[in-house]
Amino acid sequence: MHGNEAEFLESITGFVGAWYLFAALMNTGAALYLWRSGRVTTLVKVAGVGLNTLTLWALVATVFVTLSGLAFGGGVGGLRLPQALRDAFDAVMAPQYYVTGMLVFLAILYVARRFFVQPVVAWGGLNFVLLYMGLSITDPDFASIVTKPDNVPIVGLVYLLGFFTWLGAYKAVLNDDRLAEGLEPLEKADDEKVLVWPDLVYTELICMVALTALLLVWGILLQAPLEEAASTVKTPNPSKAPWYFLGLQEMLVYYDPWMAGVVLPSVVVAGLMAIPYIDYNKAGSGYYTISQRKFAYVTFQFGFLVLWVTLIVMGTFMRGPNWNFFGLYETWDAHKVEALNNVDLSEYFWVSLLGSARPSAPLGSSGVVSLGYILLREAPGFVCVFLYFAALPPAMVLGCKWMEDRPLLSKLRIVDMKELFLRAGFVRYMVISHLLLLMGLLPLKMVLRWTVNMKYFISIPEYFLNF
Amino acid sequence: MASLGDIIRESQIWKSVFRHPLPVDRRNRVVVMLTNFFLHLHPVSVKKQGIALSYTWCMGGVTFFLFLVETITGVLLMFYYRPTLEWAYNDILALRDVASLGILRELHRWGAHAMVITVWLHMYRVFLTGSYKPPREFNWVVGGILLLLTLLLSFTGYLLPWDQLAIWAITVGSNMARATPFLGFEGPGAQLLTVDGIDMITNASDARFGLLGARFVGEETLNRFYVLHCIAIPLGAALLIAIHFWRVRKDGGISGPL
Numbered sequence: 001m002h003g004n005e006a007e008f009l010e011s012i013t014g015f016v017g018a019w020y021l022f023a024a025l026m027n028t029g030a031a032l033y034l035w036r037s038g039r040v041t042t043l044v045k046v047a048g049v050g051l052n053t054l055t056l057w058a059l060v061a062t063v064f065v066t067l068s069g070l071a072f073g074g075g076v077g078g079l080r081l082p083q084a085l086r087d088a089f090d091a092v093m094a095p096q097y098y099v100t101g102m103l104v105f106l107a108i109l110y111v112a113r114r115f116f117v118q119p120v121v122a123w124g125g126l127n128f129v130l131l132y133m134g135l136s137i138t139d140p141d142f143a144s145i146v147t148k149p150d151n152v153p154i155v156g157l158v159y160l161l162g163f164f165t166w167l168g169a170y171k172a173v174l175n176d177d178r179l180a181e182g183l184e185p186l187e188k189a190d191d192e193k194v195l196v197w198p199d200l201v202y203t204e205l206i207c208m209v210a211l212t213a214l215l216l217v218w219g220i221l222l223q224a225p226l227e228e229a230a231s232t233v234k235t236p237n238p239s240k241a242p243w244y245f246l247g248l249q250e251m252l253v254y255y256d257p258w259m260a261g262v263v264l265p266s267v268v269v270a271g272l273m274a275i276p277y278i279d280y281n282k283a284g285s286g287y288y289t290i291s292q293r294k295f296a297y298v299t300f301q302f303g304f305l306v307l308w309v310t311l312i313v314m315g316t317f318m319r320g321p322n323w324n325f326f327g328l329y330e331t332w333d334a335h336k337v338e339a340l341n342n343v344d345l346s347e348y349f350w351v352s353l354l355g356s357a358r359p360s361a362p363l364g365s366s367g368v369v370s371l372g373y374i375l376l377r378e379a380p381g382f383v384c385v386f387l388y389f390a391a392l393p394p395a396m397v398l399g400c401k402w403m404e405d406r407p408l409l410s411k412l413r414i415v416d417m418k419e420l421f422l423r424a425g426f427v428r429y430m431v432i433s434h435l436l437l438l439m440g441l442l443p444l445k446m447v448l449r450w451t452v453n454m455k456y457f458i459s460i461p462e463y464f465l466n467f
Numbered sequence: 468m469a470s471l472g473d474i475i476r477e478s479q480i481w482k483s484v485f486r487h488p489l490p491v492d493r494r495n496r497v498v499v500m501l502t503n504f505f506l507h508l509h510p511v512s513v514k515k516q517g518i519a520l521s522y523t524w525c526m527g528g529v530t531f532f533l534f535l536v537e538t539i540t541g542v543l544l545m546f547y548y549r550p551t552l553e554w555a556y557n558d559i560l561a562l563r564d565v566a567s568l569g570i571l572r573e574l575h576r577w578g579a580h581a582m583v584i585t586v587w588l589h590m591y592r593v594f595l596t597g598s599y600k601p602p603r604e605f606n607w608v609v610g611g612i613l614l615l616l617t618l619l620l621s622f623t624g625y626l627l628p629w630d631q632l633a634i635w636a637i638t639v640g641s642n643m644a645r646a647t648p649f650l651g652f653e654g655p656g657a658q659l660l661t662v663d664g665i666d667m668i669t670n671a672s673d674a675r676f677g678l679l680g681a682r683f684v685g686e687e688t689l690n691r692f693y694v695l696h697c698i699a700i701p702l703g704a705a706l707l708i709a710i711h712f713w714r715v716r717k718d719g720g721i722s723g724p725l
C-alpha cells in the first residue's frame with residue numbers, strides 16, 4: 001500500500017477537510033441557536049467557573065475548524081486513529097463481538113434512554129461519530145469500503161436511523177413523563193385544525209425542492225457504479241446480493257437457503273403485516289410512547305435494528321472474499337482462510353455423547369428403510385425442534401404463572417407471558433409466540449455456532465432438508 | 468392600471484384551468500383544495516399535530532416524491548436503453564459518456580436507494596406512533612405490500628446495467644429460489660413431486676426458472692426483469708399507493724391521540 005499512500009491521502013484531502021468544516025458549521029449553528037433562543041444551560045460548575053452548552057459547542061466548533069485547517073493544509077495523514085487502536089479494533093472484531101456488541105449497545109441506550117435523549121448528550125454523540133468517521137476515513141481500507149458508491153447510502157442509513165431513533169425516543173420520553181403525571185400526550189395538546197393551504201402544501205413544496213437539490217448534488221458528486229460487462233464465467237469474490245438483502249445473505253451462514261432465502265423472508269413479510277392484528281394493546285395509538293407499549297417497542301427494535309439493519313451493515317462493510325469476516329481497517333485478502341469445522345447435532349449426539357457411529361442404512365436397503373435410518377439419525381434434532389416450537393409456548397405461560405408466587409423470581413420476568421396469553425387469546429398467542437421463537441432462533445443459532453460450532457439441528461442433505 | 472398578473476388571471480384561458488381566484492383568503496384556500504385535481508388528495512384542513520414534521524417526518528410524502536422522481540427519470544432512461552445482451556451494457560456506457568445531462572442514471576440509482584431507505588423510515592415512524600392500530604390496520608398491510616414492491620423494483624432494476632455487479636447480485640439473490648420447499652429443485656420435498664418416477668421439479672421447471680426464464684441469469688432474465696421493472700411492478704405500486712392514500716383519508720386522516 002505504501003506506494004499509493006501519498007496518492008490516497010491526496011485524493012481524500014478535500015473530503016476530510018470539508019467533512020470537518022461541515023461539523024464545525026453544525027456546531028456553530030448549534031451555538032448560535034442556543035444563544036439566540038436563550039436556551040443555554042450550565043453543564044458543570046468547577047470552582048465558580050461554569051461550562052455551559054454555548055461555550056461547549058463553540059469550543060467543539062473551534063476544534064473542528066482546526067482539524068479542517070490541518071486537513072486542507074495537507075496534514076490528513078496525521079489525522080488518523082493510531083495504528084495500534086485500529087489493529088486492536090480489527091483484532092476484537094468478529095461476528096460474535098460485533099453482533100453482541102450491537103445488542104448490548106442498543107440495550108444500554110434503551111435502559112438509559114432518559115439520559116441519552118437529552119439534546120446535549122445526543123449532540124455530543126453525533127459529534128463523536130462525526131469525529132470517528134473523520135479519523136477513520138483516512139485509513140485506506142476503511143475508505144475503500146465506505147466510499148464504494150453503492151455503500152454510501154448505507155452509511156447514510158446508519159446516520160438517519162440514529163437520528164430518527166433518537167427523535168422517536170425523545171418524543172416518547174417527553175410523553176411518558178406527561179402520561180405519568182396524568183396529562184395527555186403532547187400530540188393531543190396540539191390538535192388545533194389548520195388549513196392545508198398554506199400550512200401543508202408549503203411544507204411539501206419546500207421538502208420537494210430540498211430533496212431535488214440533495215439528489216442533484218448527490219448525483220453530481222458520486223457517479224453510479226458500472227463494472228466490467230457481465231460475464232457468466234468470471235465469478236466475482238465476494239458475490240453479494242443488493243445491499244438490502246445482505247441480512248438474508250448473512251443468514252446463509254447459519255441457515256440453509258430454503259430457510260434464509262425463502263421461508264424466513266416470507267415469515268418476515270407475513271409477520272410484519274400481522275402486527276396490527278396481533279398487537280392487542282389499545283394504548284399508544286397516534287402518539288410517541290415507550291412506557292405504554294414496552295413489549296411492542298422492544299420487539300420491533302430487536303427485529304428491525306438488530307436482526308435486519310445490523311446484519312445488513314455487517315454484510316456490507318465486514319464481509320469480504322469468501323464471505324469471510326474482515327475488520328473495518330483490514331485489507332480484503334482473498335486468501336484468508338477460516339477453518340470450518342462445524343458439527344451437526346446428530347454427530348454430537350451419536351458420536352460424542354453415545355460414543356457410537358451415526359446410524360446409517362445397510363448398503364442396498366430400500367428407500368423406506370433408508371428413510372427410517374435417516375429419521376433415527378436425526379431424531380435428537382427433531383426432538384429439539386419439536387420441543388422448541390411445541391413445548392416452549394405453553395411452558396412460557398406456565399413458567400410465568402409459577403413465578404408469580406415467587407416475588408424474587410418474578411422480578412426477572414422480562415415479559416409476563418401469562419398475562420400476554422390471557423389478553424391475546426389462544427390463536428393470537430400462538431402466532432405471537434411462534435414469531436418470537438423464530439426471531440429468537442437466529443441469535444440462538446449464532447450463539448451455538450460461536451460457542452460449540454453447531455452446524456445444523458437437523459441435517460438431511462439427502463433431501464435438501466437442513467435446519 | 469391592471470398588472471400583467473391580473474390580466475393573465477382574468478383571461479378566459481386561466482379561468483378555464485383554475486376555477487377560483489388566488490388562494491389568498493380563507494374561502495379560496497378552501498376552494499383550491501376542492502377544485503384542484505392534485506390537491507384534492509388532501510383534505511381541506513388537518514390537525515396541526517398530524518402534519519408536524521417531528522411527528523410524521525414527512526417520510527411517506529418523501530417516499531412518494533421519490534417514486535415520482537423514479538418514474539420520470541425512468542421514462543427518460545428508457546429512451547436510451549435497450550434490454551438485449553447486445554445493447555444493454557453499451558447503452559449504459561453511452562449514457563455515461565455520450566448523453567447530455569449525464570447524471571440521469573445517477574439520479575435514478577440514488578433515488579432508488581433513497582426510496583428503499585425512506586420506506587423503512589416511514590414504516591419505522593408509523594410503528595413508533597402506533598399508527599397501525601385500529602382503524603388503520605389494513606393500511607399497514609397495504610404499506611407492507613408497498614414495501615415489498617419497493618424492494619422488488621430495486622431488485623429488478625439492479626440487473627439492467629448488465630455489468631458484473633448486476634448479474635452476480637441477481638444470481639446470488641435468485642439462487643435462493645432454487646431452494647424453495649417443494650418448488651425449487653434443490654429444495655426440501657422437491658423429490659416427492661414425481662410422476663411415475665419422473666421428477667416434476669427440475670432446474671428447468673422450478674421456482675428459479677420461473678423467476679429467471681432460464682436456468683441461469685441470461686437474456687430471458689434481462690427481458691423478464693425489464694418488463695417487471697418498467698411496467699408490471701410500477702403499475703402495481705401506483706395502484707397500491709392510490710389505495711394507501713385513499714385509506715389514509717378514509718381512516719380518519721393522519722393518526723393522532725383519541
Ligand code: HEM
Pocket residue numbers: 523525526527528530531534586589590593598599603606607608609610611613614617708711715720721722723
Ligand atoms: C411506496 C411506499 C409508501 C408510500 C409512498 C407511502 C405514503 C404514505 C403517506 C404519504 C402517508 C401519510 C402520512 C405520512 O407521510 O407519514 C402514509 C401513511 C401511512 N402509511 Fe404509508 N407509504 C408507503 C409505505 C408504507 C409502509 C411500508 C407501511 C407499513 C408497513 C405504511 C403504512 C402506513 C400507515 C399505517 C399510514 C397511516 C399513518 C398515520 O395515519 O399516521 N406505508 N403513507
